[in-house]
Amino acid sequence: MKLRDLGEFPFLRRLQQRVLRDARVQVGIGDDCAALFLSGTTLLTTDTLVENVHFRREWTTFPLLGEKAFAVNASDIAAMGGEPTFALLSLSVPQDTEVEDLDAFFDGFLRGAGTCNTALIGGNMSAAPCWMIAVTLLGHALHGIITRSGAQLGDDVYVTGTLGDAALGLRVLQEGQSGAHAEEAKARFLCPTSRIEISRSLATQHLATAMIDVSDGLLQDLGHICEASKVGAEIEGERLPLSPSYCALRGEREWDLALTGGEDYELLFTAPMTQRATIAEIAHATHSTITRIGRVTTHSQGIRVHAADGSVYITPQAGYDHFRAE
């Protein structure tokens, strides 16, 4: 059935029945606004996925798309040391959208939200020439917030997981490659893993001095930390965490995508050298990889990537900017 045959309001009533009642919510979906009792420090972020800019329908599935729309926002909350709590979803879709596709999208979105104990409290639906998914996510920061501006000279620089897989996955999709490695890279692009658990451990123990999520590429996002903290950074190329798929498809000495590829949604953070053992324990406890990739230097040194033999690695570009001509 097409959405134009069902209508917006009947669809929203159906959705309302799927969203669980939540004691924290005074008014949820179905009035002019949602109403909540909030206290302490509330985090807010908003991020949008646009068809044919961020995704192609033929590359993904609607549940994966819904899950990703939630995950990219959850990643921003994690990057501040917080945990997601409530979501608003502004969904613009063509009039001939199939109700089944919308249902599948909400399956994924609500599954992602559910794993973070996050309630969908409101939103908006509108006609549009293509799918545009704007999510606003709230979070709470029980243990204080971790901004981009606290990195200190001599701190270690860490990143979670592996780098460059999402950018590689995008290339795999564009070039139509197949095989197990290609599938793995694709999966990383189509839906990132949220790093809420690692973030919680870092926040609880006040370990990270600055943090950001890698959405526009390591160098660009590290640049944001350096700019905000008025520091520089030195990255050791051989320490960059590369997945087996990355090494197989791209090569372990090809650091370009790991340094500049967007959408990995890993956490990039700085921490004092004295915390190395504690951070290793967190990696162990969360069954995750957390890799020390370099150290914080002075602002005037900028950001440098060097190889073990001391040679400086020159990167082809800084990272992703939506509007810059390539």
Next chain:
Amino acid sequence: MKLRDLGEFPFLRRLQQRVLRDARVQVGIGDDCAALFLSGTTLLTTDTLVENVHFRREWTTFPLLGEKAFAVNASDIAAMGGEPTFALLSLSVPQDTEVEDLDAFFDGFLRGAGTCNTALIGGNMSAAPCWMIAVTLLGHALHGIITRSGAQLGDDVYVTGTLGDAALGLRVLQEGQSGAHAEEAKARFLCPTSRIEISRSLATQHLATAMIDVSDGLLQDLGHICEASKVGAEIEGERLPLSPSYCALRGEREWDLALTGGEDYELLFTAPMTQRATIAEIAHATHSTITRIGRVTTHSQGIRVHAADGSVYITPQAGYDHFRAE
């Protein structure tokens, strides 16, 4: 200059400098999330304007578009008896967008926000095939919230301002009419007046039993109140508040657009009969028109519009649904 020549990050840095520092904001634009101390009842709403669905660039100006993007969200906050406090803006625009047009859009948006003492605390920019403006607005409800579900049998039904002008303005634009009346109707479509002041008075004195803003047409929005409150309503056609422009262009006996036209963003509310004098005082104090247009009946009676001679007025359609085929 095109946005693709300036780049996203330089544009955001410029914007950051235009947004005033606000003591209520712990972290504003420029980190992964905004961070706020919030307490009491927080209201949240999100609404989107899509190019060629909600507006055409050749019909409006970028400052008016920015102002409207804020106003339609502020209207939802007012409809709950609250006042806007903080805004997030997710803006998706074509890569060849002129920086001057974006600046003009932000002029309007920030002007609208400024009149409501609302701070822009975050957002997102992305490339897209057309302009898509998704706003999330927070508000506080100091005096409790006014939902759609409190209308009582025998209550009066009121509406602020005049009805049908925005729908008329849209027709004027579509048909290219000119003249003073046409200009007035156009202005109502291109940027609605927010009714924050009336809402504040109603909320402070706990006068309204149910409230909604008229975004999809009087009958449809009254239908939402009736559904939520399990009541019906009787509207007296001759009491519908029509502007001089409406009477001149459409005729004072043509109630169709006043009943079903969207985007007026007036407040529609119910209140006990005992409050008539107080509500008249509010209209006087706020220099606004508040018109009693009917009364709340039983659920089984549904919604009926009748003329002074007792005849029932049959409306051609219920109101606006984004996805329903016309």
